[in-house]
Amino acid sequence: MQLVVARIGRAHGIKGEVTVEVRTDEPELRLGPGAVLATDPAAAGPLTIETGRVHSGRLLLRFAGVRDRTGAEALRNILLIAEVDPEELPEDPEEYYDHQLMDLDVVLADGTEIGRITEITHLPSQDLFIVERPDGSEVMIPFVEEIVTEIDLTEQRAVIDPPPGLIDDRAEIASSRDDAAVDGDAGTGAGDGDR
The missing domain is CATH 2.30.30.240 (PRC-barrel domain)
Incomplete structure (x- = not known):
């Protein structure tokens, strides 16, 4: 089974690195050096990750054969796709693919x-x-x-267990301010009638 794990962003520097928008909860597993990834469009790949590092909170990757900014810019917006065993489960039992x-x-x-x-x-x-x-x-x-x-x-x-209004059109509204406004209107009307 194929899963999109990242989208390539802009070039970073002049030595072929690119920023990536990570789309996996396990980047260290899917986007590590040596990983071979299919691409969308398919003609751009496969791409082999040569190096990876985090810079200012963004993941930067360099691919085998991409050595300059021009090559890196040519990869912009390409999706990176990993082959995953359909039976494979995330390490954390509270997470799901x-x-x-x-x-x-x-x-x-x-x-x-x-x-x-x-x-x-x-x-x-x-x-x-x-x-x-x-x-x-x-x-x-x-x-x-x-x-x-x-x-x-x-x-x-x-x-x-949805809150009121999430799955139906009729939200159950319980507001003490709404109740007070109704009671206040009734009291004013009764007072006006007594004069």
């Missing part, structure tokens, strides 16, 4: 069906499950522990 989560059924704790995961979006602050509902509509579920309470790969399901 995207392919493990795709097509899982999404249910509430009581078993109510919400839909199935059709896409996973990686945002800087959190990941989102894009869930297709039985009626064909989609809902976005933040992949955070407070909402996604269980991932059961054996049963092929994700159990969620």
